[in-house]
Amino acid sequence: MKSKRKINAPNGTLKCGAMMLIALQVFAAMPQSAYAQNSEPHTTTPIKHVIVIIGENRTFDHVFATYTPREGETVSNLLSKGIIRANGKPGPNYALSAQFSALDSTTAGSGTYTNSPQSKSIYGVLPAVLAGGPEAPTVAGPAPFTTLKVAKLADHGLAKAYDRFLLTGATGIPAGQIDTRISNATYLREGVYQLSGPKMPYDAYTNSPVHRFFQMWQQTDCNADYATFDNPSGCQNDLFPWVEVSVGTGSNGNPQPSNFDDTTTGEGATSMGFYNMAQGDAPYFKELADKYTISDNFHQSVMGGTGANHIMFGFGDAIFYTNPHGVAVRPPTNQIENPNPQTSTNDYYDQDGYSGGSYVNCGDISQPGVPAVTNYLQSLQRPIKTNCVKGDYYLVNNYNPGYNGDGTLASQLSPYTIPPTSQKSIGDDLVAHHVPFKYFGEDWDLYVTDPTESNTFDEYCNICNPFQYQTQFMGTQAARQQYIADTTELYEDIDTGNLPPVSIVKPSGFNDGHPASSKLDLFEGFTKKIIDQVKANPKLWDNTAIFITEDEGGGYYDSGYIQPVDFFGDGTRIPLIVVSKYSEGGHVSHEYGDHVSLMKFIEKNWDLPTISSRSRDNLPNPIQRESNPYVPTNSPAIGDLMDDFSFSHNR
Secondary structure (H helix, E strand, O other): OOOHHHOOOOOOOOOOOOHHHHHHHHHHHOOHHHHHOOOOOOOEEEEEEEEEEEEEEOOOOHHHHOOOOOOOOOOOOOOOOOOOOOOOEEEEOHHHHHHEEEOOOOOOOOOOOOOOOOOEEEEEOOOEEEEEOOOOEOOOOOOOOOOOOHHHHHHOOOOOOOOHHHOOOOOOOOOOOOOOOOOOOOOOOOOOOEEEEEOOOOOOOOOHHHHHOOHHHHOHHHHHOOOOOOOOEEOOOOOOHHHHOOOOOOOOOOOOOOOOOOOOOOOOOOOEEEOOHOOOOHHHHHHHHOOOOEEEOEEOOOOOOOOHHHHHHHHHOEEEOOOOOOOOOOOOHHHHHHEOOOOOOEEOOEEOOOOOOEEEEEOOOOOOHHHHHHHHHHHHOOOOOOOOOOOEEEEEOOEEEOOOOOOOOOOOOOOEEEEEOOOOHHHHHHOOOOOEEEEEOOOOHHOOOOOOOOOOOOOHHHOOOOOHHHHHHHHOOHHHHEEEOOOHHHHHHHHOOOOOOOEEEEEEOOOOOOOOOOHHHHHHHHHHHHHHHOOHHHHHOEEEEEEEEOOOOOOOOOOOOOOOOOOOOOEOOOOOEEOOOHHHHOOEOOOOHHHHHHHHHHHOOOOOOOOOOHHHOOOOEEEEEEEOOOOOOOOOOOOOHHHOOOOOOOO
């Protein structure tokens, strides 16, 4: 939702002159040819163009729960595990999805955060599912709209026949009330349930589960004591609704409301819902899966939400709070995470929220929340390093990037803004090695003149653009114009054959598929428009790979294996669809990967170095056992996605 992407607040200024000067001097020192549009840089594969399309907030099981691949292929999902049947009803192994309530309070322990509470009780009945999203259409936005005329004025990013979905799907139920569209919403069993049904069409807006950093560490309930040969991380994925109802999206430092109960956070057991492809849900993504390649072992790279995961995708690393000279310093106290439970509460965090704690000094074991995660990582059979520098306060949740679209400082509009950084990203390596790239953000042109999103048609996602955090790409108008554009330019570049080798594409809030503020069918329509356009240009289609994924799982349940890579993640599985003439055949890849795998593919395809000595693209490719390909035996390891292609022949 927009309120979680950009937080407007009273004026506050921040100057970053020294850091900006250094970064701009680095760019100025590059040879002019670094910016030249070399039409075809050398590649190690037939792929000359990569398009990465990133949607919002869906896990693999949430979308592909009942997907059945072609003969000869296997998939790991709710259906294949016997958790559900093809009709969405509970299967013989339904108990594998069972969820628990837990106790993590100052009245029953040390009063410190734990990622794996030991006092757990299985739910007899899940907390009631609550509604969220637009109750009724609006005349001028946000979506859904009352007329197609206004909808087409507001949005230009959908394939033909998908515009009508901008008019439909309103809930008809006030947010936070029982979602009566879901069968037995107040009396659901202890595990997963099908979202779609007689009163809940696939096209409907639904509520959005909590998806923040320390919350997701608890939702996944990772504990070395639970580790097995096939699940060496010990992640149980069994506390999703409990986290929703005990803390939700955080307190922003405020005390727990009086009369707090399972409805106060406005979610209930939203996290346990799934769509049913076997009954026609997500039809376009099923069509792509049947024809091309998907992964059932691809993950969000950071526990939690949108901003940190887009940052990890762009940097292969987390970024941290600095002073105007680029030196790591301590942020304001009310912006530092403290997930310790407030006195006499069960897991209601002391300081956490979109207008509260979002930084963590994870290199300091004395800091709130840090001991639980660090001790877990170090207690594994293969201990995992945190990759945290003591004294660096890393951003693990959503804050504004350092710059507005016009290059001014975002801190002038909101204090919940991470200062500009000159830390290297994949963009720096592409520029330095003469590989043209561009970030295409839908509604960018409108946002440049409307940074506070006062225009209801302005649904640009500022926290989704990793290069908007960087002085290198935001410090001059020339750099902004060269490396960041609206999706209208993407469509022109595809039609004219001027597409850069690397294109990163982000839909607007209308079309990104984010629960509550968008719908999965709108993300399907956004994706289809791009794929259809590329395929209509035979020369471009001949050498293009299109990767479709999500930024994170959105707090939805998933049954897949999670590999701990460092303090920040990985998190739950998310969909990955690979569309190319070289990925045809309905293949399902089981190689372990996360967002940084996309970076590794780009680096390998254009023979680029890793971003830094500490970035995740240094991790090796996984070594897999045939008996269980989902668990790397050389953990931590993430793939480079080359396994998704057959360059000698089409599958």
